[in-house]
Amino acid sequence: MHEPQSALDFARQHRGAALEDLKEFLRIPSISTLPEHKPDLVRASNWVADQLRQLGLEPVEVLPTAGHPVVYGEWLKSGDSAPTVLVYGHYDVQPVDPLKLWESPPFEPAIRGEDIFARGASDMKGQIVAQLKAAEALVRTSGLPVNLKFMIEGEEEIGSPNLGAFIEQQRTKLACDFCLNLDAGVLGPDVPSLTLALRGLAYFEVRIQGPAGDLHSGTFGGAVENPANVLARLIAGMHDAAGRVALPGFYDHVRPMTERDRADLAQLPQAEAWWMEQSATKALGGEAGFTATERATSRPTLDVNGMLSGFTGAGSKTVLPAKAMAKISTRLVPDQRPEQVHKSLIEYMRRSAPPTVDWEVEILAGAIPGIIDRDAPEVQTAAKALEGAWGKPAVYKREGGTVPVVGMIQELLGVNSLLLGFGLPDDNLHAPNEKFHLPNFYRGIETLIRFLAALPA
Amino acid sequence: MHEPQSALDFARQHRGAALEDLKEFLRIPSISTLPEHKPDLVRASNWVADQLRQLGLEPVEVLPTAGHPVVYGEWLKSGDSAPTVLVYGHYDVQPVDPLKLWESPPFEPAIRGEDIFARGASDMKGQIVAQLKAAEALVRTSGLPVNLKFMIEGEEEIGSPNLGAFIEQQRTKLACDFCLNLDAGVLGPDVPSLTLALRGLAYFEVRIQGPAGDLHSGTFGGAVENPANVLARLIAGMHDAAGRVALPGFYDHVRPMTERDRADLAQLPQAEAWWMEQSATKALGGEAGFTATERATSRPTLDVNGMLSGFTGAGSKTVLPAKAMAKISTRLVPDQRPEQVHKSLIEYMRRSAPPTVDWEVEILAGAIPGIIDRDAPEVQTAAKALEGAWGKPAVYKREGGTVPVVGMIQELLGVNSLLLGFGLPDDNLHAPNEKFHLPNFYRGIETLIRFLAALPA
Numbered sequence: 013m014h015e016p017q018s019a020l021d022f023a024r025q026h027r028g029a030a031l032e033d034l035k036e037f038l039r040i041p042s043i044s045t046l047p048e049h050k051p052d053l054v055r056a057s058n059w060v061a062d063q064l065r066q067l068g069l070e071p072v073e074v075l076p077t078a079g080h081p082v083v084y085g086e087w088l089k090s091g092d093s094a095p096t097v098l099v100y101g102h103y104d105v106q107p108v109d110p111l112k113l114w115e116s117p118p119f120e121p122a123i124r125g126e127d128i129f130a131r132g133a134s135d136m137k138g139q140i141v142a143q144l145k146a147a148e149a150l151v152r153t154s155g156l157p158v159n160l161k162f163m164i165e166g167e168e169e170i171g172s173p174n175l176g177a178f179i180e181q182q183r184t185k186l187a188c189d190f191c192l193n194l195d196a197g198v199l200g201p202d203v204p205s206l207t208l209a210l211r212g213l214a215y216f217e218v219r220i221q222g223p224a225g226d227l228h229s230g231t232f233g234g235a236v237e238n239p240a241n242v243l244a245r246l247i248a249g250m251h252d253a254a255g256r257v258a259l260p261g262f263y264d265h266v267r268p269m270t271e272r273d274r275a276d277l278a279q280l281p282q283a284e285a286w287w288m289e290q291s292a293t294k295a296l297g298g299e300a301g302f303t304a305t306e307r308a309t310s311r312p313t314l315d316v317n318g319m320l321s322g323f324t325g326a327g328s329k330t331v332l333p334a335k336a337m338a339k340i341s342t343r344l345v346p347d348q349r350p351e352q353v354h355k356s357l358i359e360y361m362r363r364s365a366p367p368t369v370d371w372e373v374e375i376l377a378g379a380i381p382g383i384i385d386r387d388a389p390e391v392q393t394a395a396k397a398l399e400g401a402w403g404k405p406a407v408y409k410r411e412g413g414t415v416p417v418v419g420m421i422q423e424l425l426g427v428n429s430l431l432l433g434f435g436l437p438d439d440n441l442h443a444p445n446e447k448f449h450l451p452n453f454y455r456g457i458e459t460l461i462r463f464l465a466a467l468p469a
Numbered sequence: 470m471h472e473p474q475s476a477l478d479f480a481r482q483h484r485g486a487a488l489e490d491l492k493e494f495l496r497i498p499s500i501s502t503l504p505e506h507k508p509d510l511v512r513a514s515n516w517v518a519d520q521l522r523q524l525g526l527e528p529v530e531v532l533p534t535a536g537h538p539v540v541y542g543e544w545l546k547s548g549d550s551a552p553t554v555l556v557y558g559h560y561d562v563q564p565v566d567p568l569k570l571w572e573s574p575p576f577e578p579a580i581r582g583e584d585i586f587a588r589g590a591s592d593m594k595g596q597i598v599a600q601l602k603a604a605e606a607l608v609r610t611s612g613l614p615v616n617l618k619f620m621i622e623g624e625e626e627i628g629s630p631n632l633g634a635f636i637e638q639q640r641t642k643l644a645c646d647f648c649l650n651l652d653a654g655v656l657g658p659d660v661p662s663l664t665l666a667l668r669g670l671a672y673f674e675v676r677i678q679g680p681a682g683d684l685h686s687g688t689f690g691g692a693v694e695n696p697a698n699v700l701a702r703l704i705a706g707m708h709d710a711a712g713r714v715a716l717p718g719f720y721d722h723v724r725p726m727t728e729r730d731r732a733d734l735a736q737l738p739q740a741e742a743w744w745m746e747q748s749a750t751k752a753l754g755g756e757a758g759f760t761a762t763e764r765a766t767s768r769p770t771l772d773v774n775g776m777l778s779g780f781t782g783a784g785s786k787t788v789l790p791a792k793a794m795a796k797i798s799t800r801l802v803p804d805q806r807p808e809q810v811h812k813s814l815i816e817y818m819r820r821s822a823p824p825t826v827d828w829e830v831e832i833l834a835g836a837i838p839g840i841i842d843r844d845a846p847e848v849q850t851a852a853k854a855l856e857g858a859w860g861k862p863a864v865y866k867r868e869g870g871t872v873p874v875v876g877m878i879q880e881l882l883g884v885n886s887l888l889l890g891f892g893l894p895d896d897n898l899h900a901p902n903e904k905f906h907l908p909n910f911y912r913g914i915e916t917l918i919r920f921l922a923a924l925p926a
Contacts, residue, residue, distance in 0.1 A: 045784035107786055113682065170784055211687060215785045224749035225570065226900040230668060230870025233772045233800050234764035235744045237754025240773035240795075241704060248705035251698065287692045292681035297694025297825040307691035315690045316697035317788050318779035323796060327502040327627055328672045328833040329564060330798060330871075331774050331899050338697075339780060341787060343690050368754040376785040413687025414787070442788050443683040 016465035018153035034141045038121040038130040044104035053080040056103040077174035080166030087160045096159040098188035101140040102168030105132035113444035133448035134439035139194035146460030171377025172416040179424045196433030204398035204406040207431035212344030212381035213414040214353040217374045220336045227332040237368035240321035243336035255299040257314045259356035290437045309410035350378030379416030397462035473922035475610035491598045495578040495587040501561035510537040513560040534631035537623030544617045553616040555645035558597040559625035562589035570901035590905035591896035596651035603917030628834025629873040636881045653890030661855035661863040664888035669801030669838035670871040671810040674831045684789040694825035697778035700793040712756040714771045716813035766867035807835030836873030854919035
């Protein structure tokens with residue numbers, strides 16, 4: 013394999029400029045779930061489009077959807093014999109609450125030690141800028157030997173509700189050999205790794221209504237069933253004593269792990285102590301009979317993401333709340349599908365909710381799980397690129413998180429997604445003090461240069 | 470019994486002025502639990518003190534406590550042979566959230582039909598103004614034949630945390646034959662009634678902490694136990710399948726209801742349909758083996774008053790929350806005590822909380838239950854006064870709510886509290902659109918005139 017030395021040299025000489033561009037991107041508070049940030053989503057999409065234009069892509073378009081726009085750009089100068097890679101990313105970020113737990117403002121990037129702190133640093137503006145800089149290094153030196161198409165969306169953090177329709181409409185434009193999805197990570201600063209599988213997602217809001225309005229808990233407590241107590245009972249019943257999800261039929265479509273799957277996961281440097289340290293938890297928990305790595309990456313789960321009822325301010329208010337709400341999400345593994353889990357949840361509520369309350373279940377997001385063959389050529393090329401940048405062999409892992417577009421691309425474009433990203437497990441994704449490890453940012457650029465330079469035709 | 474006709478006539482002629490004074494009092498947003506309303510508590514206490522001065526009480530003092538001040542005033546001109554009545558009330562009110570459910574602003578009193586709508590109208594500014602106007606009518610006509618002491622506090626809605634210390638310090642000043650406590654109600658506009666018992670209160674905040682910070686539910690879901698799920702399980706376990714409170718030892722000190730107690734309650738016009746209508750609930754719930762009236766007034770209960778964890782805004786956020794909180798209160802009956810319930814809750818948490826989380830329980834409020842002998846002379850005088858004002862005999866009831874001062878006065882001053890108030894069960898206490906029924910306001914004034922005029926020496 014030829015070393016793309018001139019491109020690697022270029023990238024090393026321009027690290028300062030790469031970092032400045034990353035900071036600029038991070039300053040845009042592109043929180044997709046909050047309507048008041050809509051103008052920031054537009055700014056972020058234009059920022060990405062400008063970068064692609066500066067790289068020489070043609071055309072570059074900011075295409076509208078029913079929600080936030082998708083940035084599309086293409087570089088097809090390498091001809092029909094070269095592979096065509098569809099680069100996927102998202103320019104939107106998670107909300108920042110609780111804001112008071114941030115050590116520096118989430119949209120004012122701050123470098124402490126070897127990390128850059130900002131919302132979106134790891135998930136995933138840092139990964140997008142790494143890819144832009146890798147392409148730039150090749151374009152400015154030895155040349156880009158592959159065709160690239162960029163599809164950078166603005167709704168990943170809300171479950172990509174409009175991306176499916178977009179891909180369907182743009183099927184011809186998006187045709188490619190495979191998708192390079194940068195929304196992924198490695199196991200540690202010194203553990204180059206490739207992701208073979210992702211979990212899917214089915215996210216719901218469950219709402220319980222008892223009396224028409226809030227009541228005095230002294231006057232009515234005891235006579236009227238309390239919706240918050242009912243909700244707690246319903247949530248408690250969603251797991252059995254062994255930590256298994258107790259929704260009817262929940263496991264019906266779960267592909268059992270093979271002995272080889274379990275052996276692979278056992279080889280990763282992710283013992284129980286690693287999970288405790290990464291999560292800053294004093295003791296792990298979950299489904300009986302599986303290791304923490306298995307539970308977090310290869311077994312389906314059910315988690316409360318939010319819960320609200322009654323009076324939650326300082327002090328005491330003796331209210332019997334009229335209603336209670338929980339955001340509840342499940343992570344799915346092959347071959348579960350979100351719509352099947354929705355049916356399971358509805359069936360559970362029908363069986364378990366008492367006649368003293370009304371209830372409703374709203375679907376907030378859904379995505380099928382993703383999986384890729386480790387023997388595919390793009391997987392092997394990526395493994396060698398990681399080894400080149402890190403100086404040690406890559407390991408194969410699975411991720412517990414969800415990238416909805418992986419399933420969509422599988423279903424709509426008929427191609428696999430290669431998950432190649434540089435985030436770390438302790439990057440505080442979706443939490444206060446999100447960070448990106450700068451050595452990973454620079455090694456990520458080098459990995460992507462090596463990968464793009466070496467892809468077989 | 471001599472009819473205090475001149476005082477009754479005076480009161481009828483001055484209803485307009487009484488209503489204007491009530492409106493003025495209701496415009497002061499004296500929410501005791503919110504620190505930003507501290508100046509309004511001062512305004513409300515001064516408003517009460519001014520009213521007492523205008524009545525001719527001497528001295529009238531606004532006495533500081535560690536929290537909001539207590540208004541004290543005395544009229545001892547009837548001499549040692551006349552009974553001395555300590556009038557208790559509170560000038561503070563509950564918070565108003567959710568504000569958007571109010572049909573008119575909570576601190577701009579609005580009359581619709583025969584009701585006046587405002588926070589505090591029924592609980593209990595309306596009752597205080599009724600007593601002021603009853604005393605005024607006697608003072609301005611036939612004379613006040615009893616000695617009166619007023620003790621109007623500003624912290625009832627937060628559990629009267631400083632009133633116990635106040636009463637201990639002012640024991641001599643507060644000496645009396647009994648306490649007239651106006652913080653009560655009647656069963657319906659046409660059902661004059663007297664309250665023989667109140668439930669006590671033990672109010673807690675339970676906090677669960679799992680990981681040090683919020684985590685990504687995809688990355689860590691399954692490996693790390695979810696504090697919100699744990700809290701739901703703990704709350705669910707606080708009741709058994711029969712709706713009984715499952716905290717260890719919770720019922721140890723509960724005085725069983727007698728057959729006569731149950732027969733008395735069965736005679737009240739409070740069938741299941743009444744409870745459903747009053748609470749605007751489609752079906753009642755609670756402890757098996759008891760009627761709704763028994764459950765709401767004479768059996769102890771446990772209710773979630775508030776619950777909060779994770780992301781509760783619009784849309785979805787895939788967070789595994791670091792912590793979860795519930796405000797949980799129990800209503801107590803004789804001879805339960807808040808400190809015993811606290812021990813039960815701590816013991817329950819010790820037995821039931823998993824080792825994967827840390828937990829703490831904070832005591833937010835506590836009050837012993839209250840009970841009075843129906844054959845006491847003040848009870849019988851009040852029953853006759855109600856009959857005089859309503860033209861029909863009064864019934865005896867129990868209330869599910871808590872008036873902490875009743876227990877304090879029993880313990881610290883050694884006297885009973887007579888609960889004589891004019892609120893209605895559907896007055897929306899502690900909820901949006903609190904109201905007071907104006908016919909009850911006027912009949913309340915007349916009842917209190919008759920009561921004060923007829924008290925035996």
